[in-house]
Amino acid sequence: MIWRVEVRDKKGVFDALGESVKKDILDLGISSVSKVEVSQVYLLDGQISELQVVKICQELLVDQIVQDYYHTPQQTLLIAPAQPNLRIVEIAYNPGVMDPVEESTLKGIRDLGIETVSSIRTSKKYLIYGKLSDQEFNMVVDKILSNKLIQHVVDHENLSGKKRAQDTETDAQKNAPLKIVLVNITKASDKELLSLSQQGQLFLNLEEMKAIQKYFKKEGRDPTDCELETIAQTWSEHCCHKTFRGDIRYHTYEKGKKRSKKISNLLKSTIIKATKEINKSWCVSVFHDNAGVIKFDDDSNVCFKVETHNHPSALEPFGGANTGIGGVIRDTLGTGLGAKPICNTDIFCFGRPEVDFQDLPAGTLHPGRVMKGVISGVRDYGNKMGIPTANGAIVFDSGFIGNPLVFCGNVGLIPKDKVNKTVHKGDWIMVVGGRTGRDGIHGATFSSGELTDESEVISCAAVQIGNPIQEKKVTDALMKARDQGLYSAITDCGAGGLSSAVGEMGQDLGCRVDLEKVPVKYQGLNYHEIWISESQERMVLAVHPDSCAKLLEVFASENVEATVIGEFTDTKRLELFYEGCQVGNIAMEFLHHGIPKITKEAVFAAPKLKAPRVVCPRNLTEKLLEVLSHYNVCSKEWVIRQYDHEVQGSSVLKPLVGVHGDAPSDAAVLRPKLNLSKGIAVSNGINIRFGMIDPFWMAASCIDEAIRQIIVVGGNLDQIAILDNFCWGNPDKPDRLGRLVRAAQGCYQTAVGYQVPFISGKDSLYNEYTLKQSGNGKHKKKNRKGSQSLAIPGTLLISAIGIIEDIHRVVSMDFKRPGNSIYILGETFDELGGSIYLDTYGLLGNTVAQVDTKSGTKIFRQLSEAIQKGLIASAHDCSEGGLAVTLAEMAWGGDLGITVLLDKVPYRVRRDGAVSEKASKRNDTILFSESNSRFVVEVPPEAKQEFEKILKGAACAEIGRVEESPEFIIYGLNEEICINAYIGDLKEAWKKTLAFA
């Protein structure tokens, strides 16, 4: 029998959740709601007495200080008669969607000595008071309370007495005999091959389908569904990066002349090539494990990986981001023999939150909702795992409306003798952690295609919710087992599930798996679902049979399930069985190397952009306020404070610093071992608007930004490593691919120029949103085929990690003392192209910031030396918003004023710049140009002499002084004041944009 329990806040208790829902409704533009009440609903199924239900309520489900409850058998639930001005709606998870509360609630009930509750479902009931039209009510349900991919509105009238759909299906399937499905491919025509790929959501092209056909013709049989899925997953863009590793014919146009060249393996000829040439001895493992590994100290290494989870986050922001962070943490756990996760970094790209619902393309979620969902998803997983989220960034641009980008990164600490793994013949294959369900099927192939407005219908199984506590348990158990040397290899179950993890571990030897041994969440999964399911929180281990008992004991002590599912062989084949029947048998060679090499076309022509025409205002105070409140400059405190950035006690420089803890820091600095003075610095560089002008200089600028943020806190150019993450549109379209090639070339040249190696990277392509059906928005501009494709702006994220020798020497960015001198390091150029300043005029410009690694290197080294000698009181890099924003942030960070003279700032035009120095040297250019390799530093009077000695010959100048009075005064080139503001007003402008409170 099913008991229903509803728990709600007592009268008079402040209903925080209800209030926050009410605010969200108001944000939709519906102001007629006076109150929202929320009840938590539990459905307890099992042989339990009413007395037991009451005990469960009073001792477990209800906090009687602040909550009331109501219980009733579900069958006798009275459906309240409709009342005017009150809407009641109940939202529950769809069958098959993991609800983490179920498992822990069952445990809580068993702890009370009640063993007869067999299952629990939860839901939320909302009482919305106020006058709402049906349309408004539906909007509230769809846009705020639920996501139909994972949730549904409970229909009480049709529910009572009926079994849930999934249970019925389960019963039917439980008794069905095993049926092996063969896919007729050997005799298929080209047209049939393509339709097979489409219908099966394989996302394989004709050439690839033909290679598969050829292989199975040779084998003399048709493949099983399971084999075909395994190949599709292994060959997916997501898993094997065929664009980056394939051939490209690259055509460029310069001054009307076309040049063509062939690029064989873009990755090896740019990113990896740079690392090889730079050849740093402290690079321990690059580009082959789940994360890149560098030396930390004599005992340990650190590893770093950044992943994206864009497609799932577009459809279900909370779940997408949640499982994104969960996935990248497993990359750390699966590096070497397992690293301990010590830091998260999260970078997001969203559409601008002020966009109207009417202007959204059909099938897309509102950027405000995407943002809130993604941030909650990261908060939930990161905080519950106990990993500090210490660094991040958010970029807003209308180009991300159909395709938000979610980059999740994780840093791990690993003993240096645990970096290598080897799979041996005869090792058992063990799966540990969560159980396998029907969730996430087709995730790898799904993320290798474009999104359409039908994606939310056909790809719903690819969306999941994570269970961070499960992953925390797995982590705790793994660290123990690792230190006892109980397994010989490990990898994570990510995209492609067991298929990918086991297939990869066994690629040199071969393996055999008995699929019925895999623990499942519910009966009724067929063999191929078990094999490709992407259920979260699972890892695969290779375990010597002698260690198995001890290993199981360790996992049991942390209440984590661990199961032997097969063994590694020496057949060089992937052999799959289900209850004794063979359901797969593929040569590893074909699986991992049989993919036909593709040649793609790429074209790059520099866009023809006009020089902007802006008259420099005499007074730039208003402009500075506008730049400070720009979405891509403004305070992200609302987000940062929701993340636990201090757990593990390791934080040395937090994301927010200064007297009032509200000024933005550069790189985050952490101390992974609390008893040592050695630390790491983590930063990122991202700038999409530069890429709209030239992807080459975007790449160079991102690298420069990531590096200089580490230098400025006290890092050293000789101990910095970087990661690349490309998120791009469809690479089958030559213009998209051309820009990608150009960006990769920028990466190569700049990394080599700075001698900073790449250690890991990832790409996410096909970030386009295709409207197939008729949309209803203004965006609908159909092309000839009747569909319209929205590509994201080509986006490169560079993440950097640096070793800090002595954390006691780090420098923060807040001004420290009145009377200290302010210097600028590095030259300012006429580089307003892609700047925030021009964006406030709605302009892009054309003179994008370039990078001169030779002069950059010199400045980086000089600044490092000055910091190590203790000559610098504060230092901050110049990035979005230029010099003006840097000075403003430093000023309110220290609660101090400044006087600065612009005519002291070293300024030059680039040789290929279109404008003369005389014409371009203006107050606004100097204040807002976003030239690279620049810093503002504060030097106390007693240190000036030594500081200037170190900086001798560099582009460096004293430009002003820190003042006691909280006034921000800048004298322009003509020696008239061009900015005059109170720092409090500047800070207010910076804070208000995203102050969601």
Add this chain to the structure above:
Amino acid sequence: MSTDVKVAILRTAGTNCDQETKFAFEDLGARADLVHIKQLILNKYNLEDYHILAIPGGFSYGDDIASGKILANELRLSLSDAIKRFVEQGKLIIGICNGFQILAKSGILPGWDFNPHHFSQDITLTTNDSCKFEDRWIHLEHAPNSSCVWTRGIVQPIFLPVAHGEGKFVPRDQDVLNKLKSKNQVVFRYCSPSGLPTRYPENPNGSSEDIAGICDETGRVFGLMPHPERHFLLTQHPFWTRLKKKDRYGDGAKIFRNGINYIRKNL
């Protein structure tokens, strides 16, 4: 002076501030073990062997249902005798953040009638008024008449971070609040930097009378929402780069030192 102060740091699924709490105790010369609750229940470890029980921060069992609730029940139903004995022997308990939520929801705090068979709860820590998790630094005023042994000698307001979504202190009623005050069980209140009563964000969650931490009648069982182990070292301070003081330790170290010294002196 005995140097062998032994601390059990309680762990379960979702505990996550155990390592830094262990570091704090060990750095000051105590010995600390991470002890999974399962090992206590199965008698593989014994509370008798320890002087201090620390329940660290985290999200025990995901904080599903309500923060700390499931572990609170587990402690009450499986270990209450051992815990009662532990306190009666004059030993110490500290619950930080999730640990405080667990002490409150099991009835170990305020501890007036802690009883495994008759469940009663006098106080709770519930959803922040802001309805969101927040990590921020706050000032704490030490209640002048507090009987807590963990906080002796703290006079000036101290500066610690909070990081929680459910930290709003709510007593069952006014009587409970009066009783806490009259028995000198209120230990810390959120305050302005100069020590005055305050509101959001200095009171980060809407706690009744700004209460951030309380103790039991003996003063030996102490629960607080802020994290002393996260301001144990000076370099954890959000603007330590501005400070003249170059001491190794931060404000939170006093609390751990008090606990260890109490055991050394009294046991």
